[in-house]
């Protein structure tokens with residue numbers, strides 16, 4: 011798979027808790043500050059098109075975080091690749107005309123390199139390699155074309171799932187909001203990425219073995235259509251995110267099931283967006299994080 015990666019936008023948390031937005035250098039060792047998070051999301055299309063003018067910092071000396079505002083909604087499409095629908099527990103039902111949507115809180119998001127703990131109630135965690143769209147303009151009763159034009163960037167995402175909790179009831183919230191369970195890669199400007207309907211290759215690997223391989227061209231509900239649909243029920247704000255669903259090959263649908271355990275390494279690679287690498291840790295890391303300084307909790 012080719013890994014042509016362009017501009018990569020990240021959050022940089024300062025020691026006082028303020029989050030700035032920066033652009034990574036091509037080798038990933040430096041970050042050039044653009045502006046603070048709220049200013050960025052007030053005019054994101056302008057900032058992604060301009061060169062950063064702020065100070066340059068060494069990545070090893072700063073804490074990277076997702077460039078997500080606290081008020082952001084993380085909207086997620088379930089069952090958006092037909093081959094994934096066929097492998098799961100909804101396989102005998104007709105494809106719904108309306109996308110299944112669920113929500114994550116921003117508190118569940120983490121970054122490339124983060125350790126993801128297995129909750130004490132789970133036998134392991136499942137992987138879902140995905141693409142996230144970042145929305146850069148308000149959307150109210152938008153057309154699909156207007157909604158797609160509002161997307162300011164895309165990121166590689168892993169919708170890491172606690173399957174036992176997800177399947178325990180009809181609502182998915184408990185299974186989709188585990189601590190650090192939503193690692194999200196740097197944002198790449200939409201103008202660089204192009205249209206997902208043209209087909210970006212997406213691949214998930216566990217300990218180096220390919221477990222998912224698909225193309226974003228296989229999506230049932232497009233980004234524009236899904237955002238337009240949501241915008242008829244509530245206003246989508248700049249800084250909100252849309253996780254676009256996963257291809258087939260998740261762990262629980264395999265025979266026998268295959269879940270992630272402490273020590274495993276899971277990678278999601280999306281063409282033009284880059285590789286997202288995370289390792290799995292045990293539940294004690296959730297308790298340790300309670301006592302760590304805020305700027306340490308993301309690095310466990």
Ligand code: MG
Nearest residue numbers: 138169255256
């Ligand atoms: Mg998913």
